[in-house]
Amino acid sequence: xxxxxxxxxxxxxxxxxxxxxSEKLGDSLDLTLIDKNDSFMFGFSKLDIMFGRxxxxxxxxxxRDIVKPGVRFRQxxxxxxxxxxxxxxxxxxxxxxxxxxxxxGADYDPxxxxxxxxxxxxxxxxxxxxxxxxxxxxxxxxxxxxxxxSTPFKCPPAPSETALLLHDFLTARGVRQDCEISVVMxxxxxxxxxxxxxxxxxxxxxxxxxxxxxxxxxxALDPARKVVILDNQQEMPYDLFLGxxxxxxxxxxxxxxxxxxxxxxVNTKTLKTRFPGVYAIGDVxxxxxxxxxxxxxxxxxxxxxDILAQVxxxxxxxxxxxxxxxxxxFGGERVGRVExxxxxxxxxxxxxxxxxxxxxxxxxxxxxxxxxxxGKS
Ligand SMILES: Cc1cc2nc3c(=O)[nH]c(=O)nc-3n(C[C@H](O)[C@H](O)[C@H](O)COP(=O)(O)OP(=O)(O)OC[C@H]3O[C@@H](n4cnc5c(N)ncnc54)[C@H](O)[C@@H]3O)c2cc1C
Numbered sequence: 001x002x003x004x005x006x007x008x009x010x011x012x013x014x015x016x017x018x019x020x021x022s023e024k025l026g027d028s029l030d031l032t033l034i035d036k037n038d039s040f041m042f043g044f045s046k047l048d049i050m051f052g053r054x055x056x057x058x059x060x061x062x063x064r065d066i067v068k069p070g071v072r073f074r075q076x077x078x079x080x081x082x083x084x085x086x087x088x089x090x091x092x093x094x095x096x097x098x099x100x101x102x103x104x105g106a107d108y109d110p111x112x113x114x115x116x117x118x119x120x121x122x123x124x125x126x127x128x129x130x131x132x133x134x135x136x137x138x139x140x141x142x143x144x145x146x147x148x149x150s151t152p153f154k155c156p157p158a159p160s161e162t163a164l165l166l167h168d169f170l171t172a173r174g175v176r177q178d179c180e181i182s183v184v185m186x187x188x189x190x191x192x193x194x195x196x197x198x199x200x201x202x203x204x205x206x207x208x209x210x211x212x213x214x215x216x217x218x219x220a221l222d223p224a225r226k227v228v229i230l231d232n233q234q235e236m237p238y239d240l241f242l243g244x245x246x247x248x249x250x251x252x253x254x255x256x257x258x259x260x261x262x263x264x265x266v267n268t269k270t271l272k273t274r275f276p277g278v279y280a281i282g283d284v285x286x287x288x289x290x291x292x293x294x295x296x297x298x299x300x301x302x303x304x305x306d307i308l309a310q311v312x313x314x315x316x317x318x319x320x321x322x323x324x325x326x327x328x329x330f331g332g333e334r335v336g337r338v339e340x341x342x343x344x345x346x347x348x349x350x351x352x353x354x355x356x357x358x359x360x361x362x363x364x365x366x367x368x369x370x371x372x373x374x375g376k377s
Contacts, residue, residue: 002030003311006088006097008078010035010063012293013103013282013300015373020304022068025311029070032095034088036077038063040373042366043155043293046129047329051165052137056130065374078104081256083275099277099307102264103300104250106154106283106291112246113149119223120241123162124154132242136169141178142239145228147218150246151186154283154291157338159183159244160190160201161329166242167208168331182211184218184230194349197328197338204330204354218243247291249284261286268343269319271303279303287322289342294324327362330354335362 005021007014010033018033039060048054063073076090086097108124110116121135122128144166146159163183170176183190183205189198190212205212213236220229227235249259258264263286264273271279271287281303282296289295302320309317322342327335336354340347352358370376 002028003307004096004098005029005031005101005307006086006095006099007031007033007101007103008081008088009103009105009282009284010037010040010073011103011105011282011296013105013296014101015040015369016297016300017101017103017281017304018066018068018071019372020301021307022071024304024308026069031071032074033066033071034074034076034078034090034095035063036075038075041126042369043158044327044329044362044366046123046126047158047161047165049126050123050129050132050136050162051169052133056126061370061374061376065376067375078252081252081258083256083258083273083278086275086277097277099310100279101303102253102258102273102278102280102284103282103296104253104284105296106247107250108245109248110243110245113218113220113243115221115223116149116241116243116245119221119226120243122243122245124158124244135240136166137173139170139179139240140173140175143180143182143237144240144242145182145184145218145236145238146242147184147228148186148244149218151217152291153244153247155326156187156191156290156292157197157201157326157328159185160205162242163210164204164208164331165329167210180211181209182213182236184213184216184228184236186215186217188214191338191349193340193342193347194338194351196351197336197349200330200336200351200353201328247283253284268322270306270317271299271320279306287320287343289322289324290340292324292326294326295322295342298322298324327358327365328354333359335359337361 045059076092080089088095190201191197217231264280281299283291306317325339334354335358337352340349
């Protein structure tokens with residue numbers, strides 16, 4: 001009987017892991033991939049949606065298009081995970097795994113920040129980004145604040161990208177001079193592992209009159225007084241608040257007994273949890289890399305290689321190194337790139353200056369995943 005692999009979550013991590021194993025094992029693979037949604041969307045597509053550059057429907061990639069030897073996709077909601085027995089219950093059935101991979105990502109808890117839902121906006125969910133597509137054109141004067149409410153949060157460059165794209169958006173509409181843009185970040189510099197990238201972003205902010213508020217989180221909004229309250233009690237007046245809500249594991253993960261301090265701890269070299277045969281990859285774990293798709297993808301490849309070695313009875317799998325390259329939108333059709341390594345020692349990063357050719361490289365990044373995971377050109 002072949003090894004039963006069950007993968008929970010068809011995001012960056014689950015899709016890459018399934019594709020890798022299918023490519024190597026073909027029909028001898030027995031893999032079930034489960035997700036509650038009917039489609040996947042890249043995180044960066046949410047910026048395209050909020051600034052009106054793309055329609056949500058145009059950037060959805062449907063799971064029904066997955067045709068991979070040895071892979072069965074099930075659109076079901078996972079309601080219980082028993083890591084000891086490697087048993088999973090969904091609204092459609094029960095799954096017993098020999099190897100269980102948890103790739104369920106991070107959810108949001110906007111209610112954690114008082115006033116955020118009543119008086120602010122978030123752009124990290126598809127619904128939030130879609131709402132903002134209609135809100136942003138109505139903002140023609142006043143103070144815009146982009147703020148983080150809690151750490152960790154997905155894609156640390158995204159708030160800075162949002163500020164730069166908002167600058168372009170307001171400039172194109174002829175109202176930039178009537179608006180102020182501030183970014184409230186919990187770090188001293190925008191991308192701590194890469195001072196060169198941070199300098200690039202801070203210079204771009206300075207050129208565009210974007211205010212950077214370092215080392216602060218947004219604790220609350222007071223919509224009646226139109227102020228944002230920071231974690232040092234300082235108040236900032238606002239007219240438009242674009243927030244990054246508190247992140248947390250999905251409820252089914254929290255209830256599974258797998259988490260410590262809110263996330264799933266794993267061996268940093270193997271991505272194994274403390275339960276035999278159970279791995280956790282991507283945003284759902286606390287391995288020490290940022291919460292970003294490229295890291296989820298790298299972790300998926302490490303785990304897939306380990307599963308392959310077990311199935312084929314072959315040698316050691318190289319340790320996970322936490323390497324990833326993120327593209328950063330600077331506006332004006334230019335994209336920069338930061339490449340970071342997290343787990344081989346103190347995190348280090350290298351920066352490639354923004355250019356139009358990197359914009360093309362970012363497009364190619366999306367296109368290769370669309371082709372590899374969904375067979376789409
Ligand atoms: C605005 C924004 C911009 C971003 N830009 C970038 C970028 O440029 N580069 C980059 O690398 N990353 C970027 N990211 C981050 C990236 O999207 C995530 O880090 C990445 O998707 C994490 O991959 P994952 O596989 O861990 O989880 P996800 O991709 O989130 O997948 C988790 C899956 O689990 C499913 N799921 C959850 N609970 C259940 C349940 N109970 N039952 C069934 N299914 C369930 C979900 O439906 C989801 O499909 C960005 C994120 C945002 C919000």
